[in-house]
Amino acid sequence: MPMRVTSDFECGNGKNIAEIAPGHWRLDEVGEKAPYCKYFCVRVEGGDAGGMLRLDIYPDPALGDDGRVGMLGHYPAPLWFCEGDLDHWLPVTHRWPGVESYGPDCLSTQVVVPPGGSLYAASNVVFPYSRLVAWAERLAQRGAVVDSLGASFEGRDIPRIHVPATGAHPLTAFVLAGQHPSEQCGPLAACGIAEFLLSAHPEARAIRQEADVWLLPMINVDGNVHGRNGWTMQDINPCTDFTGASDGVAPKAVEDQLLWAWLAGELRPGLYLEFHGYLGTRGFAERPCDGCYVLERPAEVYASPDRLRAYEAVRDTLFWDTTGLTARSRPGILSPDMLPYHLARACGTLVPFYEINHAFASVQGARRKGADLFRALFRTLRAM
Numbered sequence: 001m002p003m004r005v006t007s008d009f010e011c012g013n014g015k016n017i018a019e020i021a022p023g024h025w026r027l028d029e030v031g032e033k034a035p036y037c038k039y040f041c042v043r044v045e046g047g048d049a050g051g052m053l054r055l056d057i058y059p060d061p062a063l064g065d066d067g068r069v070g071m072l073g074h075y076p077a078p079l080w081f082c083e084g085d086l087d088h089w090l091p092v093t094h095r096w097p098g099v100e101s102y103g104p105d106c107l108s109t110q111v112v113v114p115p116g117g118s119l120y121a122a123s124n125v126v127f128p129y130s131r132l133v134a135w136a137e138r139l140a141q142r143g144a145v146v147d148s149l150g151a152s153f154e155g156r157d158i159p160r161i162h163v164p165a166t167g168a169h170p171l172t173a174f175v176l177a178g179q180h181p182s183e184q185c186g187p188l189a190a191c192g193i194a195e196f197l198l199s200a201h202p203e204a205r206a207i208r209q210e211a212d213v214w215l216l217p218m219i220n221v222d223g224n225v226h227g228r229n230g231w232t233m234q235d236i237n238p239c240t241d242f243t244g245a246s247d248g249v250a251p252k253a254v255e256d257q258l259l260w261a262w263l264a265g266e267l268r269p270g271l272y273l274e275f276h277g278y279l280g281t282r283g284f285a286e287r288p289c290d291g292c293y294v295l296e297r298p299a300e301v302y303a304s305p306d307r308l309r310a311y312e313a314v315r316d317t318l319f320w321d322t323t324g325l326t327a328r329s330r331p332g333i334l335s336p337d338m339l340p341y342h343l344a345r346a347c348g349t350l351v352p353f354y355e356i357n358h359a360f361a362s363v364q365g366a367r368r369k370g371a372d373l374f375r376a377l378f379r380t381l382r383a384m
């Protein structure tokens with residue numbers, strides 16, 4: 001058996017894969033539209049002999065120069081590898097220092113695979129839908145209620161987790177992640193929140209007294225399975241699919257229609273937390289290069305002075321209790337095509353929005369960031 005590089009598996013991304021010299025392979029990333037053209041994930045099989053394998057990753061040629069700039073602009077950033085079942089990931093240079101280079105045309109890295117062995121190499125930590133489903137089943141045995149928001153465009157269940165409050169008159173809190181599939185740190189952060197809440201930690205028990213918590217760790221499940229960067233299988237960017245939602249205009253994506261109808265019509269959460277991911281360091285200030293998004297003019301969004309004051313406290317929690325300003329030293333803006341903008345407008349919901357830099361977030365790193373942010377928000381709400 002010779003060495004092999006493949007991408008035809010859940011979360012795989014890579015095309016035109018070819019061996020251009022012994023032990024030297026190349027592939028093209030599969031993008032949707034710049035800048036959603038940064039993600040790749042391939043499986044490397046060592047074959048009978050095993051050994052060192054060099055991998056060059058090129059931008060998607062179908063996206064032209066926009067795609068080239070869009071992909072390479074995310075780098076330098078560490079690439080990651082996994083020797084298990086897409087579970088535990090390490091930066092490639094932890095094992096093989098100095099092997100990565102970032103040229104004007106492609107990225108290049110190198111891994112060593114034992115005879116008969118295999119590993120995955122990717123632009124970031126990968127968290128497949130099938131692992132989420134298995135995780136949710138385990139969580140149901142620990143006190144969470146697990147069901148489905150409904151079926152995705154391709155008919156997959158969208159796992160919905162409910163961690164019920166233990167006290168009377170709780171705040172309804174909702175966590176959303178996974179709109180952009182390649183930002184796998186987001187679903188991991190949402191899962192981290194659920195696991196923290198079900199832990200024996202005294203702060204978790206205090207929050208459960210106060211909060212009824214619902215989570216959708218992965219809204220774009222089809223995109224995850226197909227290894228997409230950002231869009232749904234209907235070719236919709238779910239992050240900007242909500243123009244006019246609070247005035248009765250339905251979103252376009254099937255998943256977003258289900259989500260908006262449930263959130264605005266039924267759940268009407270008091271707190272909404274959304275996770276996304278960045279990639280890379282270029283143009284950003286300091287590590288971990290995380291980001292956050294806020295309402296530009298909250299006084300025009302919240303009808304009640306009490307909700308406005310609570311939102312300003314939540315916003316300042318992002319600034320002072322997290323590393324959400326390390327990317328740009330200023331927040332991004334929640335625009336009127338985004339879900340949190342309309343939820344704040346329709347329901348007075350508080351809408352913190354956080355972006356983890358997944359160049360630097362491990363599996364547990366992302367999970368802890370989720371729990372850390374959730375705890376910070378409840379410290380603030382308790383102090384008000």
Ligand SMILES: [Zn+2]
Pocket residue numbers: 179180183239276277
């Ligand atoms: Zn995103």
